[in-house]
Amino acid sequence: MIEQYIKDQQLNLNSILIDRLNQLNIPDDFKQAVFYSIEAGGKRLRPILMMVTYEAFKNNTDKIVDPAIALEMIHTYSLIHDDLPAMDDDDFRRGQATLHRRFDEATAILVGDGLLTYAFNVVSTSSQLEAEEKIYTIQQLSQSAGYEGMIAGQHLDLKAEDRQLEETELNDIHQLKTGAIIRAAIKIGAYLGGATPPQIEALDEFGKYLGLVFQIQDDILDVEGDIAVIGKPVGSDEERNKSTYPQILGLDEAMKIKEKYMGLAKEKYGESGIDQPLLLELLDVFGNRHS
Amino acid sequence: MIEQYIKDQQLNLNSILIDRLNQLNIPDDFKQAVFYSIEAGGKRLRPILMMVTYEAFKNNTDKIVDPAIALEMIHTYSLIHDDLPAMDDDDFRRGQATLHRRFDEATAILVGDGLLTYAFNVVSTSSQLEAEEKIYTIQQLSQSAGYEGMIAGQHLDLKAEDRQLEETELNDIHQLKTGAIIRAAIKIGAYLGGATPPQIEALDEFGKYLGLVFQIQDDILDVEGDIAVIGKPVGSDEERNKSTYPQILGLDEAMKIKEKYMGLAKEKYGESGIDQPLLLELLDVFGNRHS
Numbered sequence: 001m002i003e004q005y006i007k008d009q010q011l012n013l014n015s016i017l018i019d020r021l022n023q024l025n026i027p028d029d030f031k032q033a034v035f036y037s038i039e040a041g042g043k044r045l046r047p048i049l050m051m052v053t054y055e056a057f058k059n060n061t062d063k064i065v066d067p068a069i070a071l072e073m074i075h076t077y078s079l080i081h082d083d084l085p086a087m088d089d090d091d092f093r094r095g096q097a098t099l100h101r102r103f104d105e106a107t108a109i110l111v112g113d114g115l116l117t118y119a120f121n122v123v124s125t126s127s128q129l130e131a132e133e134k135i136y137t138i139q140q141l142s143q144s145a146g147y148e149g150m151i152a153g154q155h156l157d158l159k160a161e162d163r164q165l166e167e168t169e170l171n172d173i174h175q176l177k178t179g180a181i182i183r184a185a186i187k188i189g190a191y192l193g194g195a196t197p198p199q200i201e202a203l204d205e206f207g208k209y210l211g212l213v214f215q216i217q218d219d220i221l222d223v224e225g226d227i228a229v230i231g232k233p234v235g236s237d238e239e240r241n242k243s244t245y246p247q248i249l250g251l252d253e254a255m256k257i258k259e260k261y262m263g264l265a266k267e268k269y270g271e272s273g274i275d276q277p278l279l280l281e282l283l284d285v286f287g288n289r290h291s
Numbered sequence: 292m293i294e295q296y297i298k299d300q301q302l303n304l305n306s307i308l309i310d311r312l313n314q315l316n317i318p319d320d321f322k323q324a325v326f327y328s329i330e331a332g333g334k335r336l337r338p339i340l341m342m343v344t345y346e347a348f349k350n351n352t353d354k355i356v357d358p359a360i361a362l363e364m365i366h367t368y369s370l371i372h373d374d375l376p377a378m379d380d381d382d383f384r385r386g387q388a389t390l391h392r393r394f395d396e397a398t399a400i401l402v403g404d405g406l407l408t409y410a411f412n413v414v415s416t417s418s419q420l421e422a423e424e425k426i427y428t429i430q431q432l433s434q435s436a437g438y439e440g441m442i443a444g445q446h447l448d449l450k451a452e453d454r455q456l457e458e459t460e461l462n463d464i465h466q467l468k469t470g471a472i473i474r475a476a477i478k479i480g481a482y483l484g485g486a487t488p489p490q491i492e493a494l495d496e497f498g499k500y501l502g503l504v505f506q507i508q509d510d511i512l513d514v515e516g517d518i519a520v521i522g523k524p525v526g527s528d529e530e531r532n533k534s535t536y537p538q539i540l541g542l543d544e545a546m547k548i549k550e551k552y553m554g555l556a557k558e559k560y561g562e563s564g565i566d567q568p569l570l571l572e573l574l575d576v577f578g579n580r581h582s
Contacts, residue, residue, distance in 0.1 A: 026438050030446050034438070081404060086396030105377030106449055109400070113372060113407065114438040120411045121433035124426050131422035135415050138429060142412035147317050147325070147405040155321050158397055 002281035006048055013044045017069050020122065033107045034114065037076055037099050047072045049210075049282060050185040053203065056276035057193025066126040067137045067188050070119035074145050075181065077115035080108050082154060116145070129192075137188050144184035153177025157242070165243035171212065179211030186210075195274075202272035206279075209265035213287040216258040219244035221291065223251060262287050293572035297339055304335045308360050311413065324394045324402050328367055332385050338363045340501075340573060341476040344494065347567030348484025357417035358428045358479050361410035365436050366472065368406035371399050373445060407436070420483075428479050435475035444468025448533070456534035462503065470502030477501075486565075493563035497570075500556035504578045507549040510535035512582065514542060553578050 017038050024031065047068035054064040083090040083098040084105060091101050100108035123129070123137050143149060153176030160173060186207040190200045223246045245254040265283050308329050315322065338359035345355040374381040374389040375396060382392050391399035414420070414428050434440060444467030451464060477498040481491045514537045536545040556574050 024438050026443050027446065029450075030438075030443070077404075081400055084400065086400060107446075109372055109375065109377060110442050110446055113368075113404075114442045116404065116407060117433050117437040117442070120429055121437055124429040124433060131426055134426055135422055138411055138415040138425075142408050142415060146408040146412055147315050147321075151401050151405045151408070152317050152321070155318065155398075155401055159320075 002278055002285060005052070005278060006043075006045075006285070009048050009051060010044050013047055013069060013072065014038075016065060017072065020069060024118075030107070030110075033099065033103045033111050036102060037080055037111050037115070038073075040096060040099075041094050042072070042076065042079075044072060045282075045286070046075050046181060046185045049182065050189040052276065052278045052282055053186045053189030054193040056274040056279065057190070057195060063128050063133065063192045064189060066122050066128055067141075067192065070122045070137070070141060071181070071185055071188075073115040073119040073122070074141060077112040077119075078145070078150060078154075080112040080115070084108060087154070087158065133192055136191050140184040140188050140191075144180035149176055149180035149184075150178075153180070160243060162241045163243070165248065167245075167248055170243055170245065170248060174215040175208070175211065178215055179208060182211040182214065183207035195272075199272050199274065202268050203274075206265050206268035206272065209261040209268065210283055210286055212261045213258055213265065213283065216245045216254055216261070217287050217289060219246055220251065220254055220258070221289075258287060293569055293576060296343070296569060297334075297336075297576070300339050300342060301335050304338055304360060304363065305330075307356060308363065311360060315409075321398070321401075324390065324398045325405065327393060328371055328390050328402050328406070329364075331387060331390075333363070333367065333370075335363060336573075336577070337366050337472060337476050340473065341480040343567065343569045343573055344477045344480030345484040347565040347570065348481070348486060354419050354424065354483045355480060357413050357419055358432075358483065361413045361428070361432060362472070362476055362479075364406040364410040364413070365432060368403040368410075369436070369441060369445075371403040371406070375399060378445070378449065424483055427482050431475040431479050431482075435471035440467055440471035440475075441469075444471070451534060453532045454534070456539065458536075458539055461534055461536065461539060465506040466499070466502065469506055470499060473502040473505065474498040486563075490563050490565065493559050494565075497556050497559035497563065500552040500559065501574055501577055503552045504549055504556065504574065507536045507545055507552070508578055508580060510537055511542065511545055511549070512580075549578060 018035070021031070021034055021038060024034070026034070050068050050071060051061060051064050055061070058064075079093065080099050082088050083093060084100055090098050092098060096102070098108070099111060103111075119141065120138060123134055123141070126134060129137070145151070153173055156173045157177055160169070165173075183204055186203050187200055190203045195203065222244065245257065248254075249257065262283060266280065269280060269283075309326070312322070312325055312329060315325070317325070341359050341362060342352060342355050346352070349355075370384065371390050373379050374384060375391055381389050383389060387393070389399070390402060394402075410432065411429060414425055414432070417425060420428070436442070444464055447464045448468055451460070456464075474495055477494050478491055481494045486494065513535065536548065539545075540548065553574060557571065560571060560574075
């Protein structure tokens with residue numbers, strides 16, 4: 001059931017994203033670069049997580065669409081900037097050239113800057129949200145994507161290359177780099193749906209463990225993917241001397257920790273008192289995905 | 292009088308900016324880079340313009356401080372990213388090393404991303420603004436700094452290198468690259484002050500001409516500064532093969548056009564019906580500044 005939901009929402013979100021970007025009055029050559037970054041695909045898991053949380057409370061998607069596409073714009077901007085030569089220096093993403101390789105670095109910097117800026121424009125001009133709802137959404141997005149969230153995470157991640165990390169350090173980096181945005185997605189979904197403050201708190205904790213599960217599985221895939229393809233456990237993280245959970249803990253222990261966090265996430269889901277099986281299925285997708 | 296006002300507000304804004312950034316809970320080495328970008332100075336003309344406009348309507352600065360420092364953060368981010376090697380490739384700004392030269396490119400990209408994001412956080416969490424005031428401010432900032440404003444301007448500016456532009460093309464680029472933000476500064480100041488829609492419209496037109504005056508004077512200074520220093524009119528714009536007003540129109544004609552726009556700005560000021568001589572003095576500062 002979650003698979004069909006994900007497929008449907010991916011199509012839905014892609015069409016809304018394209019529609020929004022088409023409304024922009026910008027030079028054609030630049031518009032192509034903006035579209036390239038969005039059409040490069042992506043699983044849209046963050047906005048889908050936001051929508052699933054929202055739908056635990058409401059039977060429609062009225063209020064959640066604009067925050068969801070804003071979140072995906074912020075996520076896309078972060079990938080574009082992370083791929084730049086000065087950062088992770090990646091030439092490919094999802095099997096196609098990264099934006100700065102397909103166009104050029106200046107374009108990639110500007111497209112990223114623009115997506116981040118446009119995200120706040122989409123929320124602030126939304127016809128579906130009340131003023132207070134816009135403000136809550138903007139607070140959460142700007143906090144989680146900002147200096148004390150994703151940006152600190154990327155900074156620490158870059159600094160941590162070539163250095164062996166402890167498990168707690170690795171947790172800290174990932175909670176900032178990917179966890180903060182995942183938690184914001186859930187909190188925005190819950191708030192806009194009309195959750196009570198204790199529910200938001202429980203779901204926020206759910207999101208904390210979900211984020212860790214997501215990252216550990218990412219690291220596991222990096223090892224396993226390469227074992228399958230080239231027969232030895234050398235992944236791109238290892239090439240770049242990035243610390244990963246399997247490398248610090250061993251693969252078996254990393255899988256155990258992942259299971260532990262999945263259990264804790266389920267506990268927090270229980271505490272929230274909501275009835276949204278799709279959210280648990282999504283946890284399962286995050287923890288057991290193969291790509 | 293405006294000189295003293297500018298000096299006072301520069302000190303005031305600097306201290307508020309530092310105070311806000313000090314509240315950030317981020318790694319020390321990264322904080323240093325954030326502070327470097329803000330402490331590198333700058334005339335703070337954009338936030339001052341916003342404040343002067345606001346003070347045409349109100350006898351305090353309560354509501355305008357947070358939008359003003361948010362605007363300066365956005366302006367600072369834009370300079371940091373414009374200076375990057377992939378963009379204008381500048382090693383120095385205001386006599387000191389640019390951020391990516393003093394630190395590194397990754398840090399400069401991240402500090403810029405963070406300032407842009409933090410600007411929206413500052414406005415959305417402001418204790419001084421009503422919900423609708425926050426939203427108006429965020430709409431104006433995200434629109435003027437976004438794809439249809441500053442970012443389009445920077446894109447067109449980069450594309451225009453090595454090509455001779457018409458005066459209208461040059462106007463278009465500057466209206467996007469610097470004009471949009473200047474107009475947003477004025478509109479936010481007027482709106483938060485309580486201006487009527489016709490007043491906001493007249494002041495927006497005032498801002499349009501003020502922006503052009505600012506840019507033409509920038510180009511004139513680029514030529515004159517170099518005449519004074521090295522005895523021939525080769526400025527950094529010319530080195531980079533950027534079209535400028537003096538180059539397209541000749542220096543005399545550029546000065547005449549600037550005077551024309553100053554006159555049109557004064558007309559629009561008159562139409563707004565406000566009594567704020569500081570705003571006219573600021574126009575004079577923008578048009579006749581020596582640095």
